[in-house]
Amino acid sequence: MASLARSIVIGPLFRSSSKSTSSSICAQCRRTFVSSPALQSGHNKWSKIKHEKAAADAKKNAARTVFTKNITLYSKLYGPNLNDNPQLATIVAAAKKAGTPKALIEGAIARGQGKSSEGATLEPVIYEAIVPPNIALVVDAATENTKRVIEDLNQMVKKANGAKSPSKFLFERRGRVIFEKGESDLDVDDIMEDAIEAGAEDLENDEEGNIIVWSDPSSTQQICKAVGSKFNLKIAESDIVWHAIEDTKAPLDSSEELVKFMDLLTSIKDYPDVQAIWSNVSRGNMSDDEWARVTELIDE
Missing domain, CATH: 1.10.10.200 (Integrase, N-terminal zinc-binding domain)
Structure with a gap:
């Protein structure tokens, strides 16, 4: 009976304490909410x-x-x-x-x-991969540790849900020299004869008026020296490029895949042994700013 009495007395006290604690917690919640x-x-x-x-x-x-x-x-x-x-x-x-x-x-x-x-x-490394949505990458690198570079690139590609996979067949290998227009009035026709003699296969102007000379990969240095020296043209770029075959280009839309793709390109671009990144990506449904960012990260 005494035990029952104690339980009756203790019960309300416990409930009262619980209510007090609850009120205290709620008060703290309100104070936290006010300061948030x-x-x-x-x-x-x-x-x-x-x-x-x-x-x-x-x-x-x-x-x-x-x-x-x-x-x-x-x-x-x-x-x-x-x-x-x-x-x-x-x-x-x-x-x-x-x-x-x-x-x-x-x-x-x-x-x-x-x-x-x-x-x-340094040993040359050509790394090939396919990343969502079926976009091909070819990465040119030069390193003293080929195994390390391949392992590191594998990890970057895997994080983007891609995989190391043959992709060179989607590109053609070409030599490219870009001469800056600068203050010169020279045009394609002015250097054509000398460029062809040095190994050029095609010449064109870009939007800024620079002269682009396409050739077999083995002819780029000869074109740089022969044409650049004779006409006193500044060389903006001289590359052996992986030029995406037009019919193989893969469109990319503004999506989560685009975010992962740009993150991947940024990681590869920042890798010290990487020389260039080539891709067959083409503009799908994305904004001007997004496409501009993509083209900044790949070599064209």
Whole structure:
């Protein structure tokens, strides 16, 4: 009986305590809710800062990529010595002024000679893959550790739900030299005879008026030297390209696949041993900004 009495007394006290605790928790909830806009505001501000920083970093990395690519080109064409290679000296000076790290500049010069910054011989690597929705990639790289590069690229492609797979058959291998128009009034007709004699197969102008010379891959250096020197034309690019066959191009729409594709291209582009990325992607249903971003990340 005493035990029953105690339970009757204790019961209300317990319920009262529980109610008090519940009220206390609710009060805390209300206080947290009231203060949450300030936390959200700070979060939004930090997100904006992060996005602006990411955009600035992307722009800086793109500029550095252009510098290092041109440094490698002029080192390959005219030698690594700045005193004997005014074109190389000019682009190196511009890269330094833009804040390109010394290590990147020295690495680009060495790469033009087929060497790493430590002097090791670089081996060419051609990596092929297919990523959703059935888009082909060919990645050109030069490295002293082929196995490491392939393993790293495999991981990037796998993250994008793609796979290492033959894709070169969807492209044709061509040599391409782009001469800057600059202040010159020269046009395709003016250099055609000399370009053909040096091995050119086709010539055209791009939208900016630059002269593009297509050739067999083995003729690019001869065209650079013969045509560039004679007409005093600045070489914007000299590449052996993987040119997508028109009938094999794969459209990509604005979607989650597009986001993953751009993330993949960014990762590959930032990989230090990668020289170029070629793709048969074509513009599907996406915005101008999205397509512009894609074309910035691939070599055409």
